[in-house]
Amino acid sequence: MGLPVEVAEIVGETREWEGRRWFPPGSQLAVCLSGGKERLADLTDGELLEVAAAARRQTSWAQARELAAIAELAGRRADGASEDDPRVLSAHESVTDEVAAALAVTGNAAATLVHLAERLADELPGTRQALEAGRIDLAKARVICDVTENLFGDVVGRLEAVALEKASGQTSGQLRRRVTRMARRLAPDAVEERKRDAVRGRRLEVWENPSGTANLALCDLPPEEVHAIYNKLSAAARGLKADGDPRPLGVLRVDLAKRLLGGAEFPDSVRALLAEAVEEPPEPQPADDVAVPALAAMVERRLAEVRARVSLDALPAAVRQTARRIHDDLAERRDAVCRGGEEAHGRPGYRPSTALRREIEARHATCVFPSCNRPSRRCDLDHTIPWRPGSTCRCNLAPLCRRHHRLKQSPGWTLHQIWPGLLVWTTPAGAWYIVRPDRT
Template sequence: MFDTGVLTVSASEGSTAALVARHARIACEQFLEIDLVTDLFVMRCDEDARAGRNEAHHGEFAHVEIAGLLGLTETAAQRMIGLGCDLRWRLHQVRAAFASGRIDLAKAHAFSEALANVSDDALADIERRLLDGAERVSTTRLKDRARRLIARLDPEGARERRRRAVADRDVRVVARDDAMTQVDGLLPAEGGQILAGRLRAMSFDVCARDPRTYPQRRADALVALAAGHTHLECRCGLDNCTARADLGSAGTSGVTVQVHVGVNASTLLGLDDAPGYLSGYGPIDADLARELAADATWKQVLTLPDADRAASDTEAGSVLGIGRGHPSPRTSPVDVASRTRKRLQEKAYRPNAQLVEIVRTRDGACRFPNCGVQARACDLDHTIPFDHDDPARGGLTTETNLACLCRKHHRLKTLGYWAVRQIGRGRLEWSDPTGRITVTEPQGMFADGSSGEDLRTGVHGELLARLTDSRALAKLNYSAAELDLDYLLESRIPPRQRRRRGYTPRHSDTAATTHTAVAAAEDPPF
């Protein structure tokens, strides 16, 4: 009689449309509230000005009045005033989007915080780019996009803000209810990644029968680390615990935490100030990238810019190869795919180490919409499922059929709640249960098109020209980091032009030796 399936879908679509519309109406009301708060603040400022008070104290008690009117804390009232002032006198494009309901209060605050110290010259451009598609992303992803844009379009401002922020670093231990303590702190980006990596490593010291959850183990690892221990004791209570046998007496003391940084060769040489990328954090200014690179282990990452990808008609992402065994950018991906070893790899379920590294470097994080789980903690999922009975018929193990998904979103996709397909250049098109489409872009350190320029074009062409000119080469004053550029560029510079007095190559055809850098870096993919 009636197709209940169609009725269910229609009802679902109606509910989701109503939800989106209601959220937009609430956002409009939120804007009006913030605007009225700003009106009240301006009114009190005018009153103070007429009373002849010092301009620095105009409106200083407005937040107390607003907090009383709305039943808020004074801190929350101050935050509302700060947002309202930003919207009225500085963030004009964000104001229009908020007033129309395109973005809500949480995203308006995210814009205000992310763009707080951007220079006036770059503000309008960054604001416009950041608003593009802002209604479809979370505040976390919005702030990540802001860091990328600011690092690229306002590099000098980003450098100065980072230097000032480092001076405010601090860690606080605050007593909370129920005999608990909250640890709150602000660390430099590289220091935070070192701490996160060490806690993660220690959390896996235990055996599979340890009763604690991963967050509980991580919290216990911080206490153990502060107490001077190098590993986390297992709590399985068994005499034959495998963790004790694996750890022995050394524990995790010999583990070096990996801090991965991506940066252009031209930036390392000082030819430009393009931002670097710290895995797990996001864009960093060029000075910090050069500082971290100075005493680290390097890997060459060969990237393919959009123009070359379009010319070669490839659907692959921007990372063409990692390490010395990568194919030349002149090599057609079709030619590479025809090699026997690659064909065999495509039909194997588990990707080889190089392909794993390429996909994780490309994606940077879980590829589900608005998920921020780091790629190294994700599964590698076959977008088109692998056919174990006949691999040639199922989804092949290739970069264009692999993506990083955290365990939760991997299961969600596998169980069919959401559908996904690869649409080229590392992009994924997700379809939710109502058919709503969301496209996610790779978030890795080389995902930004501006950082994927080939050495043959633009400023990188200038770099290659200068490095292949023996007279220019002789004038360069090489630092410790720049010496390693021989490793990156040795295939492009004739040997006679690479010889410099007193220099011995530090790299060989064997695997690069791991050593501790300023940021305890191990094998970052430069």
Template sequence: MDVGCPLPVDARAEYDLLAVATADGLSPGRLRSRLAMLAERLHPTTITERHHRGRDTRSVRIVTGQDGMSDLIATLPTVLAVGISDRLTQQARTIVDARGNTNETLTDERTTAQLRADILTDLLLTAAPEADPTRTDDGPGTLGTIRARIQVIVPALTLLTPDRENLDPAELVGHGPLDADTARTLADTTTLPWDRVITHPITGAVLHTDTYHRTTAIDRHLRARDRHCRWPGCTVPATRSEVDHTHDHALGGETTITNLAHLCQRHHTQKQFTRWTVKQLPGGVLEWTSPTGRTYTDEPLPYSPAVRFLPDDPPPPDPEEGSPPF
């Protein structure tokens, strides 16, 4: 493995010892990314500093080959290169999958690798993939709507504290360390939800995962349960209210129906910036405590049941002993 080569000579011995311990039971493919993360922890300069220098080497060049073929080589930031590769692969597979959805005689026998090369050529020369099986006479197909996917893991402290990035670097899964600046840029600009992963502080094993962003099912449930702002006495409809984490998400609160409730903007602000506190009890009941210590309970308004169960009529009293049965 050459991932330890950039390390200074005085760090190689420690790297070798830790690399041997890390290698136990790992395949070569998985070991490489683990060793890359290990090397980052031992490097005297941050990956952000080295990445800024590395970006200056980005380029596109041609290596002329044989039989009228050449290699077009682009040196790019890894996160962009992985995204480009992923998008090309998705588009190529869309073309392959479309072959089985048509009754026409099979004429396109290109492999996935050949399709990736052809789509890249189309995109660069015409800005649109010509080999789009979903194209219709009314307009372009869906091949161009496919977007790149990458998986990034960013430790929370690394995201917040740049000086920690060597201790616990961000990772572009399957490819190795990612500089903190790029990780923060992705976190700030993406419209997709990030998953929070809670790990064991010693073993690193995953204990729990959740996300700050709510699912559609959670939103439907909360609107049906709350119907209005859950501040005691407030009647602002849920459709004009904000969904609040009862126990702050930044402090470990989960994004579940047992920790979410609607609050209008006024009362959301009051909860956040005053000494009012709240805890959520089973059944979506909110128990509010004022700055003076007085408690107020707000319960979800029950729906009128479609079926009502009435108690049975009480049985007639037993006749007294010796009395006539009429």
């Protein structure tokens, strides 16, 4: 089949991308962008920038589709929600974890996506249309969503209109400053109340970096307090630099703050600032049981066969039944493996021994939900099959944070431990996620 007329005309020109800034995102632009990498070498500098800009427009269009799909799914789950039950997650929490698993993102990232999707669908239609048309990117859509949060309807509409006037030519930082100034003029009381709410939720956050280091942050403090702390550390750091300390100001600020948080007095910290050695983290211990990758591949193959032969409507039930059947088929072998360990297969009580808990926590360093990073030592040690008939055993225990413990009990979700440490989640939509042990 030939190309559409518009696309054929573009491809036929000597400089196909020059001056094509008007070309809208969508299926036709995808065709234009699908040329091989070698074609880029034939383009002028100006055309290369047009390609980069077109690719960004196409990305915005795709992200708008992603958010629209999430909003539609959230609406369906909300329509089918039953009465509140404290033993299970709400429909909104459940769909958030469903999105987290499907997109392989953290629960916080999924919650942000669901919230943004719902706001664009219901309260910010102009922002949704601008994102779909490629006039703004996802970062700018988030800025508009953030600044208009918890404001009245007419103010939201006016702020959105003001934001979109110049958003295409602004960075996200420029857009945020402009719209924030307008929000303070239009709804000063609401903006101040939002600030007070945020301060009431102030917190200390920790997260790890790809480099093996970690970050510590004080979040949602009043700006004047943050600047006062920063300025005090900066003044002390500049004093150390003036006395001949060769380290950068940023390093000195961090080392001062670290000593102060450790309990040292400020004058003592300034006088006795010392570099601290960073210990190398231990190497992770790989799983060495050859049965685990083979079983995981078998599960993936059998579930894929189900997806290939059943209709979409029947998929969720078929996937759950297949996962259950695999679990039951392996029961005898699984029990035999457990009986071969130092500890007998199954314990008489509900609570695992200290040794068994350590084994389970070593097997999974984090909660076993696919996108969760909560350390296993801070999780519940959950019986995959509830205790009685389920046993307290290495083949029926896994770390689950409190949120995903409740998710496991929510409608449409199932969790099977088909082998010690090898778990299969199935979602209300019929998707599945295989979780392997960090070590066996």
